[in-house]
Amino acid sequence: MSTRTVARQCTLCEAHCGIRVTVDDDRVTRVQGNPDDVLSHGYICPKATAMADLHHDPDRLRRPVRRVGDGFEEIGWDEAFALIGRGLRDVRRRHGRDAVAMYLGNPAAHSSSVIYGAALRAALLTKHFYSASSIDQFPQEFAAWKMYGSNVLMPIADIDRTDRLLILGANPAVSNGSVTTMPDAKGRIRAVRRRGGTVVVVDPRRTETARLADEHVAIRPGGDPYLLLGMLNTLVADGATEPQGFVPVAGWDALAELVAACTPEAMADRAGVDADTIRRLARAHRDARSAVAYARIGVCHQVTGTLTHWLVNTLNAVTRNLDRPGGQMFATPPVDAARLLRRLGSGYGLWTDGGDRKSFRTELPVVGLADEILGDGTGPGPVRALITYAGNPVLSTPQGGRLDDALDELDFHVAVDMYLTETTRHADVVLPPTSHLEREEFDLLFPVFSVRNNARYNARVVDPPAGALDDWQILAGVLAEVLPLPLRSVLTRPFRRLVDLLSPLRLAAIGVLTGPHGVLRKGPRGLTMGRIRRAPGGVDLGPLEPRLATLIATPDRRVHLAPPEFLAETRRLLGEDESDSEKAEFDLRLIGRRHLRSNNSWLHNIPTMVKGRDRCTVLMHPDDAAPRALTDGQPVTVRSRVGRIEVPVEISDEIRVGTVAIPHGWGHDEKGVGWTTAAAHPGANVNVLHDPAVTDTFTGNAAVNATMVCVTAVTP
Secondary structure, X not given: OOEEEEEEXXXXXXXXXXXXXXEEOOEEEEEEXXXXXXXXXXXXXXXXXHHHHHHHOOOOOOOOEEEEOOEEEEOOHHHHHHHHHHHHHHHHHHHOHHHEEEEEOHHHHHOOOHHHHHHHHHHHOOOOEEEHHHHOOHHHHHHHHHHHOOOOOOOEEOOOOOOEEEEEOOOHHHHOOOOOEOXXXXXXXXXXXXXXXXXXXXXXXXXXXXXXXXXXXXXXXXXXXXXXXXXXXXXXHOOXXXXXXXXXXXXXXXXXXXXXXXXXXXXXXXXXXXXXXXXXXXXHHHHOOOOEEEEOHHHHOOOXXXXXXXXXXXXXXXXXXXOOOOOEEOOOOOOOHHHHHOOOOOOOOOOEOOOOOEOEOOEOOHHHHHHHXXXXXXXXXXXXXXXXXXXXXXXXXXXXXXXXXXXXXXXXXXXXXXXOXXXXXXXXXXXXXXXXXXXXXXXXXXXXHEOOOEXXXXXXXXXXXXXXXXXXXXXXXXXXXXXXXOOHHHHHHHHHHHHHHOOHHHHHHHHHHHOOOEHHHHHHHOEOHHHHXXXXXXXXXXXXXXXXXXXXXXXXXXXXXXXXXXXXXXXXXXXXXXXXXXXXXXXXXXXXXXXXXXXOOOOOOOHHHHOOOOOOOEEEOHHHHHHHOOOOOOEEEEEXXXXXXXXXXXXXXXXXXXXXXXXXXXXXXXXXXXXHHXXXXXXXXXXXXXXXXXXXXXXXXXXOOOEEEEEEEXXX
């Protein structure tokens, strides 16, 4: 028996923790943390161990399959690409280029293959491009664009040097950071407290992160902007003046005027936080030697997502915690993607879909995808073909339950995926990539958002079987079929050979050479891909440094504290009557929640990730359960204005009264899905409860937090 150990990263989530993978012959026998990793220092979560199970999963597809009746049969790669080419070209010829849509799922960003995902998207020349970003971080990007001039300039929390950490709508103890890559977030949070700092978590639930904190503020779902407005009012009333820093600001007077009426007393009921607490939080943030407010997906998933991220950034700027150690900062990654992409523009409103949802960064909000396929009831919509890559929008996006049916109405659907999922089961052709452990990669995206500058290489652990293709090779193959190549039958193979020379790894090597740490900038001691490869734990490139002055992309090179559209929307919001006739029937606010052993919808087929108690439950406070005569574990119906599901109730005082929480990514009970284990633990799809018409005001990002629901016992 031949035994070897390979160092790389777990790429299942943004943390990209360093791992050591032990292989006996071709069998992965152990996955453990890599203590030499420059970012994670030996930490891993349970998901990392699932990489071995994913690799060996008998349900994982190994060869392309095509639809035959209600099932699928294996075919060869050449036949698959030819079939795809005919199908996509036929739709474009009959209906135009905008009739082909494309959806990129979250895992696409975890691989350097995203380069070819972007290339395919560009080659399609379609307005119907979608991604998981519009069920995720669009509000964060929009706020960055308006304040700093580019959607890629999303600041990150310098957690390793801060003296005060204020967390809103994030649970890094489970996620290990998002748009702030911080593996072993638990250890980093504990370190803030050990060095005398303070951690405060603002969340309707006493999350895993809140249990590590000095203080938990159980805010009302949707109350975040009001809390922040009250904090800013306190600072201005206490005499705050225009912040001075490395980068000048614009809009101070307009901001001060806006928050003048937002006293803590006026904001308390809307925030669900008392006025004294609002004042105390504001002054503590101001008085700390360094402080950073960090907000994430919990606030993105609200109708006020963009406004909240603007106010978070503004709070950091007003307290002089922007672009300085311990505050909000910007990484200097080995391939400086933010610097390269910051001038591309946002593409905001260049086109709209049939529901007048505006484009942003040249893509449309995914909540409108079902409508674009099904049309308005008088005929089919403009989308007749779909390419999905590493995504499961049937489960992961709110579509009013219509997307599942809509996919059956397509003329052609091709999926790049390792499994037959709730989405890919509708495809005409499914193209499976190699497993994570069969790939050789270099992480391009997440060093842009890392809490410490680093460069890490992903070594191949197991050789792929003969004929298997990586994601980027598959995408390049589809690209060859949609490009207007003359003499296609003759030139397609030479084109693919040319693409092989332009692998993501080779392109990344060029980016490293020319990047801020590369030999072309730093001389002989600079970075090369070879040096990174030879470092089994990666290369530490030092702490974050102030650099907004060189990155800022606003026309006047100032930080815009008061974008006019944000001021106008805030005034409208403050004048809004919060009374709602629906609250008599739907009296509970629904929020989401994460579990350490889940990763959206695609780890539920791994037995070790679903063993134990049922995790697809509705979490409810005892004071809400008692008047409904509900007991722990009892099946209940959760109903909203647009849908209903059945799940067990889980009763706990960790959640705020009047609030319930259900995790997303479940609902594996559809016919034709190729997940054996997941089908035995189906859970329910919480997105059925969310109205796709309810979105963030500016971006169309799905607003799946604070949905009003009612909960009743299941009747026999």
